[in-house]
Every structure is written in structure tokens, then in C-alpha cells.
Amino acid sequence: MVSEKVTSNDVARLAGVSQSAVSRFFTPGTSVSKRTAEKIKAAADELGYRPNVLARSLITGKSRIIGLVVAYLENYFYPDVVERLSRLLQDKGYHVLVFISSLAADKVEEITQEILDYQVDGIVLASANMSSELAARCHASGVPIVLFNRLQDDEKLSAVTSDNRGGGRMLALHLAETGRRRIAYIAGFEGASTQRDRERGFREGLDEAGQALFARDVGNFRYEEAQAAARRLFAAPEAERPDAVFVCNDHMAFAVMDVLRFELNLTIPGDVAVVGFDDVPPARWPSYNLTTIRQSVDDMVAETVATLLSAIEGDVSPARRVCLPGALVVRGSSQPAKPI
Amino acid sequence: MVSEKVTSNDVARLAGVSQSAVSRFFTPGTSVSKRTAEKIKAAADELGYRPNVLARSLITGKSRIIGLVVAYLENYFYPDVVERLSRLLQDKGYHVLVFISSLAADKVEEITQEILDYQVDGIVLASANMSSELAARCHASGVPIVLFNRLQDDEKLSAVTSDNRGGGRMLALHLAETGRRRIAYIAGFEGASTQRDRERGFREGLDEAGQALFARDVGNFRYEEAQAAARRLFAAPEAERPDAVFVCNDHMAFAVMDVLRFELNLTIPGDVAVVGFDDVPPARWPSYNLTTIRQSVDDMVAETVATLLSAIEGDVSPARRVCLPGALVVRGSSQPAKPI
DNA sequence: AACGGCTTTGCATACGTATGAAAGGCGAAG
DNA sequence: CTTCGCCTTTCATACGTATGCAAAGCCGTT
Numbered sequence: 001m002v003s004e005k006v007t008s009n010d011v012a013r014l015a016g017v018s019q020s021a022v023s024r025f026f027t028p029g030t031s032v033s034k035r036t037a038e039k040i041k042a043a044a045d046e047l048g049y050r051p052n053v054l055a056r057s058l059i060t061g062k063s064r065i066i067g068l069v070v071a072y073l074e075n076y077f078y079p080d081v082v083e084r085l086s087r088l089l090q091d092k093g094y095h096v097l098v099f100i101s102s103l104a105a106d107k108v109e110e111i112t113q114e115i116l117d118y119q120v121d122g123i124v125l126a127s128a129n130m131s132s133e134l135a136a137r138c139h140a141s142g143v144p145i146v147l148f149n150r151l152q153d154d155e156k157l158s159a160v161t162s163d164n165r166g167g168g169r170m171l172a173l174h175l176a177e178t179g180r181r182r183i184a185y186i187a188g189f190e191g192a193s194t195q196r197d198r199e200r201g202f203r204e205g206l207d208e209a210g211q212a213l214f215a216r217d218v219g220n221f222r223y224e225e226a227q228a229a230a231r232r233l234f235a236a237p238e239a240e241r242p243d244a245v246f247v248c249n250d251h252m253a254f255a256v257m258d259v260l261r262f263e264l265n266l267t268i269p270g271d272v273a274v275v276g277f278d279d280v281p282p283a284r285w286p287s288y289n290l291t292t293i294r295q296s297v298d299d300m301v302a303e304t305v306a307t308l309l310s311a312i313e314g315d316v317s318p319a320r321r322v323c324l325p326g327a328l329v330v331r332g333s334s335q336p337a338k339p340i
Numbered sequence: 341m342v343s344e345k346v347t348s349n350d351v352a353r354l355a356g357v358s359q360s361a362v363s364r365f366f367t368p369g370t371s372v373s374k375r376t377a378e379k380i381k382a383a384a385d386e387l388g389y390r391p392n393v394l395a396r397s398l399i400t401g402k403s404r405i406i407g408l409v410v411a412y413l414e415n416y417f418y419p420d421v422v423e424r425l426s427r428l429l430q431d432k433g434y435h436v437l438v439f440i441s442s443l444a445a446d447k448v449e450e451i452t453q454e455i456l457d458y459q460v461d462g463i464v465l466a467s468a469n470m471s472s473e474l475a476a477r478c479h480a481s482g483v484p485i486v487l488f489n490r491l492q493d494d495e496k497l498s499a500v501t502s503d504n505r506g507g508g509r510m511l512a513l514h515l516a517e518t519g520r521r522r523i524a525y526i527a528g529f530e531g532a533s534t535q536r537d538r539e540r541g542f543r544e545g546l547d548e549a550g551q552a553l554f555a556r557d558v559g560n561f562r563y564e565e566a567q568a569a570a571r572r573l574f575a576a577p578e579a580e581r582p583d584a585v586f587v588c589n590d591h592m593a594f595a596v597m598d599v600l601r602f603e604l605n606l607t608i609p610g611d612v613a614v615v616g617f618d619d620v621p622p623a624r625w626p627s628y629n630l631t632t633i634r635q636s637v638d639d640m641v642a643e644t645v646a647t648l649l650s651a652i653e654g655d656v657s658p659a660r661r662v663c664l665p666g667a668l669v670v671r672g673s674s675q676p677a678k679p680i
Numbered sequence: 681a682a683c684g685g686c687t688t689t690g691c692a693t694a695c696g697t698a699t700g701a702a703a704g705g706c707g708a709a710g
Numbered sequence: 711c712t713t714c715g716c717c718t719t720t721c722a723t724a725c726g727t728a729t730g731c732a733a734a735g736c737c738g739t740t
Contacts, residue, residue, distance in 0.1 A: 395726035
């Protein structure tokens, strides 16, 4: 607390101009004469002056802060999202205020209120659902929201997702085509739209291929629960075990692979094919070498930012729902092991 | 932009009291009579009023925002840090503004300026170094800084680290005790204190055990570069290859293990022992089952927050350097394979 | 009924900036 | 030399809140 804060008034005094001149100098899009600009610059440099963003926000009504709500970073899809989103927004002069939420809905409510307290210009909701009532309140406050990697019934909410249904379908067809006949599914958290859509697409794909789901269990997007689900699914006698598993995301797929290989001594893809969803970095590490659906974080983030910024800049068009295509990435965990 | 913002004045008018009364009602530690409290509460609820944190900051000089500078979330140690740090600070009424920095020092400078623009109450510097000059400026602004998981020469900076030197030593002794005789090291980014301290402790440990470092290469904390380093280290004829590698962090250790197993067909720990540092979640996944030093993220975060908050609350004591002990976690990647 | 102490309330101002309106400056055209 | 118009600059005010100070209210005591 040694130094006093230096304000635009201090600069103005030193430069021999008015405070407004200083303000104008630091506000892009306004003009000052070359002469005063130089005086102000010199004075500002000497004092180490920088405008107070908070005070500015108070009067402009724009904080240049984006609230990001995220429930867990354990799934390595999200750190990547946080990093790229921050970077992109930084480039555009915004910054990210992080709010970690639990999965519980009432927590989300509380958290969102806290976010609004900071007068954020926009909100990215990355791993939590939000009540329609809350969404309405945000909308009423004029704060745009973009759902990231999830959908909600509320038609008023913008959302960016990848094509979870299409991805699920591709995986089903891939497994069927490579000769799998007892295909199981390990679900994520049932409340998540990604879970629902992936499962739905997967079932549709199986249907197309003339198959039905052989078995199903739930892993709730957690490593340990996915391990447990795998143990249950493979507790049956050998002939009645699945010969393929679609695990709802890569993070859980790693857990399943570890159980199959190191607890049950099964080979992948020899005995069982495993496929996931997301294409997080470890999926391409040789230890896992996991067939999966690539969601382009870059594209998703870019769309999110575009949607958010256009809404912030006054675009009152109705909610924008972007669904980006995913790509099937075939790797070693699902090579055809049992040709028909 | 449908609704107008509701201010303390609106509430005051509706409740039939003064604006100061409303302010007092929402400021902890001040008192209002029960009667007016009720009127204000009713009015505030009706209007959906919540205090504007930014306006409050302007006058109190406290924003309750903590700036977090982090360079990359690719190493899964950091997502965990972000999550726990955010959670803990949230509980204390603070929030985290994230700044992603590149490793370049000038970027850090720029970023830190941006942080200061937001009038943050404190800064956590998690994966980037900062010039002493910049540190001085922050100090002058009265903004406390805590270095997380790194150290700097500047004695004025508080820092929280785990005992990197001691951890390196433990790993060296462990490898020597389990019979390894050609022990190599793959370094992280040379500019990082964690890299320096871990290597130093490791060399000291080898020395104690009467050994010298057999080979050394650099992986710069990146997966791909660590792969390349592993390839170089093991390009020698079989008898001249290392029989153990300490990789400066787990993230790179995974890359090394993948190269050894899947490119060179070596067994771990049979042909080569691999040990890492951090104990990130994948280290205990059976595929890697990596011997490593556990850094307790929880403890580190707790110390960081404690240091930061005490400084914010006016503690002018000199910089506080906390060094937390790490624990050797012996797993399958280093079991004694060649008993003496 | 008057007084003293304590709590509650309202008034006024301050925080650091942006911005509309008004005033000033300067050159060109007449 | 005057007048007009444009570009700069200043003045004044506003943003939404917290807080010192003085006024007002309350309650028990003498």
C-alpha cells in the first residue's frame, strides 16, 4: 500500500489539461490533437497511469468480463476449453471470470447470481444446467448466455454443441461394420444432453445396422464410476460378455480400458473394442490409442465467442443454436479384430 | 436489454427509506433496525435487487477479484489447481479472473498490466515468471502476489512450492536402491525453478548413492518434445541405454513411457524404470501406474490462499515462502526389476 | 418532564471514469 | 476584418455504491 493510486486527474494536472482530455486519449474512437496527445502520453508514462477498468465499467455499462461456469475440470476436454476460450476472449479485449459449480442445480442458481453481481457482459455455461427461470432473469438483465457443449429445452438459449447424435451414430455403424455383435454402452450423467444425444444416436445407428444394444450401464462421467460399470458389464460368463463398448466420453473410456486390460486381462481390440467421444489428448497417446469422435474445441470456442459477442453488441436475433460436425477418428482400440 | 438495472435507489424509494439504509442492509457488519431491514428485504426481493459489485469496488477499493496467471493447462496438474483455487476462493467471497499467458516474459508483463487494470486484490502467478521490475510495480500498487509452484530470486515475492529438491533426491535414492545403474534425466523447461530444483535434488541424490547422471535430455514440459527426448536417449545400442529415467513431470513421463513401450518395445519396469513428478490423476491409472512424487494440490492451494488473504488484509510482514513436503509414491513403473 | 446515552437514519460526498453540451480556437472564405 | 464552420477542449454531470457526520429517534433514569 506504499503508493497512491494514480488517476486520470493526476495525469491531467501534470499534463496541464483537463481530465476529459485524458479520458478521451485513452478511449479508442475519440480524437485529441497531436500536441495534447503527446503531453498526456508523457505524463501518463511518467506516473505509470492506466485507466481503471472498473470505474470505466460503471459508466459505460460494459465490464468486458465474461463469466464462465464450469462444473469440473477432471474431464480433460474442459481445461482445453478454458484455455482456448480465455485466449480468444483476451484477444478481443475480454477476460474470463471463472465460477466452479457443482452439478447440483441450486448451486448453479447461486453461482449465476454471483456472476450477475459482477456485471458480466456475457455468460458461458460449460458444464451445468440452468433453470429456465434463471435463464429468463439473465435475459432480462440483458446478459447473453451461451450454453457450451450442452442443450436445453428452452428455445431462448443459444447453444454450441457438436453433433452428438451424429457422432453416436457413426460409432455404432463403425462397430457394427467391424464385426461386433454384442455391443454395450456406458452412459454419462443422465441429466446431460450430451449423454442423451450420444446414446440416442448410438441406438439409432445400431438400429440401422440391424442390431440392438446388448447391455448398458452408467458411469456418470467419472473415472471411478466408469471402472465400476465396466466390472459389472463384464461380470458375466465369457460368451455373454460384450465384444464392444461405447463409453460416453473419452475420460470414462480410459477407465474402462484400464479395467479390461489390467483387471480382466482382456485385449483391446482383440477381445473387446472400446470407443469414446471427445478426442481429448490422451486418446491419441499410444497407451490408449482410442477410437473416438473428434470435437473441435477450436471451432466450438470460436462459435461460442462469435455468438456471445454478437449478442453483446446488440444483436437481438433469436437464440442461435450451432451444431458442429464431429469426425470419426479410428484408432487402435477398435480395429477390426473379428472379421465376419 | 429489456429490463432496466435496478439500483439501491430504486429499492430505497420502494421501501420508503434512504439509499444509505439500503446500502447498510447489504453491507455486512453494519446495523439497521429490524423494521427497516424487513421493508428493505421485501422491496429488494420484489425488484430482484443485488448490489453492483463493481460500483462497490470503486468506493471500497476492494474488488474481491483475484487474478490468476497460468501459461498452459496441458499439464493436468494445473486444471486441478484452477478448480481447487477457484473453489476455495469462492468460499471466501473472492473470484478468479483467468489470464492465459504464453511462456514469453514480455507477454507476462503485458498480461500483468491487464490484470492490474481490473483492480484485482491479489495475483496468483502459476506458470510464468515475472520480471523483478514488474513485481515491484505490483508491490507498489499494493497488490500482493503469490508465486505458485515456482520460485524466483526476488526475495520480496511470496511463493508456495513443494519440496522439489527433496523430491528429486528421494527419486534418485529410490532408483539407486532398486538396483538401477544407468540413470538418465529428462528436463523440463530450463527457465523453470521446478526444473532446476528437481534436477538439483536428483543429482544430489545420485551423488549420495555414489552414482553420476548417465544421460540427460530436455523435454520442455511438452508431451511431443519429451517423446523426442526419449527417442534420442534410447537411440544408443542396447548396452549403453539407460535403465532408468526420471522425467521432470508426470505429463512428460507418460510420453516417455509411451515411446519406450510402443516404439522401442521395452518393458517398464523390466527394461527401464520410469519415474515422474506431480502425481496427476493419470499417474495412478493402471496404464501408466507411475512412480512419482505427490504434490498435494490441496495443501498448496490452501497455503496460497492463506498467504494471499493475509497480505490482502494488510499483513505487511515480509514475503512468505512456503515449501511443502512431497511424498514418494512407489508404483509399478519402478518396481525392483533387477535385484542386485 | 427533562435529561443523557445509545442506536438508527438521512444527507452529502466521494470513488475514477465517460460523455453530452457548451465554449474556445483556428483557418478559410467572403 | 468579419463571419462561418469545424475541430479541440473544458465543464458539468452521471454511473451505483459506501461512509463520516449530524440530526433524529428511542428508552430508561432522575
